[in-house]
Amino acid sequence: MAARSRGAALGLCATVFLLDVAFCKGFVEDLDESIVYSFSYQGIASEFGVRGYPTIKLLKGDLAYNYRGPRTKDDIIEFAHRVSGALIRPLPSQQMFEHVQKRHRVFFVYIGGESPLKEKYIDAASELIVYTYFFSASEEVVPEYVTLKEMPAVLVFKDETYFVYDEYEDGDLSSWINRERFQNYLTMDGFLLYELGDTGKLVAIAVVDEKNTSIEHTRLKSVIQEVARDYRDQFHRDFQFGHMDGNEYINTLLMDELKVPTVVVLNTSNQQYFLLDRQIKNAEDMVQFINNILDGTVNAQGGDSIVQRLKRIVFDAKSTIVSIFKSSPLMGCFLFGLPLGVISIMCYGIYTADTDGGYIEERYEVSKSETESPEPVEESKEQQEPRSGDPLVPAVQEPKDVLEKKKD
Template sequence: MKTPAYFCLLVQIGKIVGQVLELDERILDHRKNGKWLLEFYAPWCGHCKKLEPIYHQVGAALRSSDVKVGKIDATRYTHVASEFDVRGYPTIKYSEGEKMYTFRGERSKEDILEFVNKAQGPAVRKIASIGKYYNVKSDHSDQVFFLYIGDEDPHDDLLVKYSEVADKFIVQMYFYSGKKNILPKDIKLKSYPTVLVFKDSEYFEYEAPDGIPTKSSLEFWVNTERYQAFPKVAGGNINDVAEMGKILVMVAIDENDKENEKVNSRIKDVITILAKHQKDKFHSRFQFLWMPDAETINSIMLSFAAAPVMLILDPETHYFYMPPFKLENITTENLAAYLESIKHGKEDAYGGTGFFMRVKRLFYDLLVMVVSVWQSSRWLFLLMFCLPTVVISIVCYSLCCMEPIDDENADEFDEDEDEDGYLLENRDDLPPAYDEQASIETPQAVKGHEKAE
């Protein structure tokens, strides 16, 4: 039996060589000891196979840190996956003591490492000088970050609420705090203390309702401002974006598609104009985003469309809308008019959560799973689908080709038995000569030919 000491020794050896540890159910006894980055995978999952080399790079990058990197076969240790609330493959989680966070970003080395950095905390990081402010702004030039400006009094009401909101969104974005003297002179504040958000090369200030800051209003403001005007979003992160409570204007654009390069550029330009330069019209109700492939959009439409493709999704009702115009003919005017029409409920919607859509999604998910298994491993596909099909076919063929019992012949046989005389139950009335067992085991001697004494 492998002891806990043996398990700890394997963990330390793995840390030294920068190896991703293959874990088992013993992780449940050690999950609260230190910091863990865990991947839950399935052997047949194509996305898991794509992530494998990237995840090993993450393990090598974290070799000198105090974060232990491991992976678990969720199909083999299902109770472990259930304990960690795993709902799909692959799933990456960070565990530290009682804290646990789920990674929802793009499955790249940089994004996973940034997730680990955020999860380790602190939730609110301090900026001590204007030089540090410029460093932070440079580091997050293409991201969103929030900044509390005040005297940093731990009892300040706004700072307390800001810290609580930062704890909730700790792995989604960065939160900072500092005094007023860290800001350049071109930033003008409307109130003090206050909270600023920096994104899209601009800054915006939190405005408390009726001048009184509340945790609910601050959390709502942070939630609606935590994405750029037109960000790139990975498929695994779509649920996080949906929590903003806005209608999502999603477009799939394949940057490697040279054939549709002009169309893709035109789509991006049109949406950027609406998202950034017509923010007053659409920011409160719509969130624009683009994705590098059409997989997520297809999973919503239950289709197999190729990029470029556009979808407008209402996450609250699960209804979606399809533009009536071709994307090569997109303009700021026709897209803006279409979004206004959706906003006022004048457009027909598709999807939803009705019975028919549930059945349709069940068959679609089954088809996608079969295709995924086929693409990941031909042998696994044969074992899972072809072999059971062959066995069932053989059984069905055997049942269909089995000769039926001829009842007429059976009746004739019974009649023959009756005509011949006695049945088995009348064996006691037969003479000894007809007793088969007696005739075999005790043959009768013939008179006059007995053996002499």
């Protein structure tokens, strides 16, 4: 088997191991890891439901967890630490609670004893452990600044504060955790935008050039940060805020050329987006723009209609061709010139073959008509010859008595 493993054998004694992760070796204790080349071992790929490559899975007992985060060493090791441990980790003391607060920017805590809410919490943790940490604690362990109206309760700690789950306002617990597992303000990239698509939120992004320190660039970024911080209670259920360095990814996503700096609001669930219809000078202008989006007065662009899908196909093909020619012009000429040359030769051959075939067929019909035409021509000549000369009328036999008179 084309694999490298440490510890127990793959699929036999291993309790937890990573597929397709080579560099986790030596970083995560009590973790067996393995690289499986799925092209050679398609049975393993089929068994674990692998549909794309490379795929990173962590197998724990009868469960298989997919890694969907950034392909960096630190992020993958963090994923391995989180999933390989206990599903819900207890916090027995305030010192441990403070240690967790310093280490994790976002984490969830269940406070209380056995209850139906805890069962829902366990179910949500089993589904979302790949994204965030889940803890449990007693009321005595919670910091003094935390005030709870009722017990049991589920809290999320992030952005140097905490928020309490309210079943009546927030709905399903799992959906609430999925929405709240992000900090209120983020540095956006492709992986984050993909994950935010599961939250159903609109994403307000300040597209700036971080190397540019001009007032215009820094102002838009600070405006988005101010709205995310000061208007959280008003917008956090519908909006996620952040900024992105450069417009290259956004241009590819929107199939448009955005000028930097600007603000774009993305609806990652249906690929629609909203562009600024005003100049943003302060947080109040941004709040007004967001309210106009919510009440429908700002026109949405893009979408996932058939026309947009066809446009996406053409755009992706064009982008691929341009990128190939930019990176390697000679390779681009070979990749596209060779097929075009072969197709041109084939078309020329088909065209000339049709022309030659038509000419030969025409000559054949002419020659055939010439060979068949003499007989009727001769017959017509024979019929016309008596008309040109004296009539060749057969001699009429004279009567017998006339002949006898001639003899006499």
